[in-house]
Amino acid sequence: MKKLLCFSILLMTTLTFGQSEKVDQLLQLEKGMYFADRDTAYADPYYGLKKLIYGNKRFSENKSINPRQTEQDLKNAELGQKPFAVIIGCADSRVPNEIIFDQGVGDLFITRTAGQVMAEASFGTIEYAAAALNTKLIVVLGHQSCGAVDAAMKLPENPPGHIVTLINAIKPASLKAKQSTNSDETKLELAVRENVLVQVEMLRNLEPLLSRKFDSGELLIVGAVYNMQSGKVEFIEETITSLPKFRNSN
Numbered sequence: 001m002k003k004l005l006c007f008s009i010l011l012m013t014t015l016t017f018g019q020s021e022k023v024d025q026l027l028q029l030e031k032g033m034y035f036a037d038r039d040t041a042y043a044d045p046y047y048g049l050k051k052l053i054y055g056n057k058r059f060s061e062n063k064s065i066n067p068r069q070t071e072q073d074l075k076n077a078e079l080g081q082k083p084f085a086v087i088i089g090c091a092d093s094r095v096p097n098e099i100i101f102d103q104g105v106g107d108l109f110i111t112r113t114a115g116q117v118m119a120e121a122s123f124g125t126i127e128y129a130a131a132a133l134n135t136k137l138i139v140v141l142g143h144q145s146c147g148a149v150d151a152a153m154k155l156p157e158n159p160p161g162h163i164v165t166l167i168n169a170i171k172p173a174s175l176k177a178k179q180s181t182n183s184d185e186t187k188l189e190l191a192v193r194e195n196v197l198v199q200v201e202m203l204r205n206l207e208p209l210l211s212r213k214f215d216s217g218e219l220l221i222v223g224a225v226y227n228m229q230s231g232k233v234e235f236i237e238e239t240i241t242s243l244p245k246f247r248n249s250n
Contacts, residue, residue: 019053020237026246027053034058038107042084045137045220046245052085052139053235055102060231068104076105083109086129088199089141090116090148095226097141100233109135115148116140116199117169127209136219138203138210141233142196143226149174149191173198193236196223200239217244 023029027050036051058064083106087097091112098108109129111122118126129135142149151159152170159167170191177191200223204214213219223239226232240246 018232019234023235023237023240026240029053034063038084042082042136045084046243048084048137049220049222049235049240052101052103052233056100056231056233058102059100064099064102066102066104068106073105081106081109081133083107083129083133083135085109085137085139086111086126086135087139087141088112088116088118088122088126088203090114090143090146092143092146094228095141095143100226100231109133114166115146115152115170115195116142117148117166118199118202123206126203130213130219131209138219138221139235140196140199140203140221140223141226142192142223144189144192144228146188146192146195149195150188153177153188153191170195193223193225196225196236197239199223215244 027046029050034054034057036047036054038051041048041051085107086109087101089095089097089110089112091114097110097112098104101108111118111125113122126138130138148166149170151163152167152174155167155171155174173195174191176194177187180187180190182190200221203210203221205211210219210221214221220243221239222243223236224233225236227234
């Protein structure tokens, strides 16, 4: 937790785009590689991360293969599911998870709300994937220019309906971002990343199921941000380096 908090402080003064070399090294990503085995990704969440990264690489370079998306794949899915990753994403229609990661039917277990804000139903959904489906990888996925985060930054008076609940959930991240001396546009991107960090930390400490699986190393919970201009997903370095396998390598 302390490491993620330190990273959030760093974000207040600087913002870098693109996945760090540290992440590439830790996950042993291979240059020029675009594919990772699906079955291994389900068994090994660290390998699952590689599969997501390679899939996004295909997408961002216009080399998508659209795997397991035929009519027969849809029909076969009724036999059961073994998704190798849970994606907690924003409901924004411009961020279709299977497409940006170039995955197919049965690969991803997805829950989406504006600003990927979570509540009791979301927690139960995520826990179902971890407990019943034995999915070992959870990714909190924010995205560039998120409207929900922007609303939390602007704090409009009398927002309609239940939108205020989204704003209140994101407000702590927005307040931290406002402390920076960057431009308003950069402050928004800082808030997007900070919101992801807050949500990752929340899930890592969610009792009783997720926190215990994460502490034991059985379940990985990481954060990422999708750039709509480049099509690339950046896995936030500090959520990778703080994983059980890499804690002693920092």
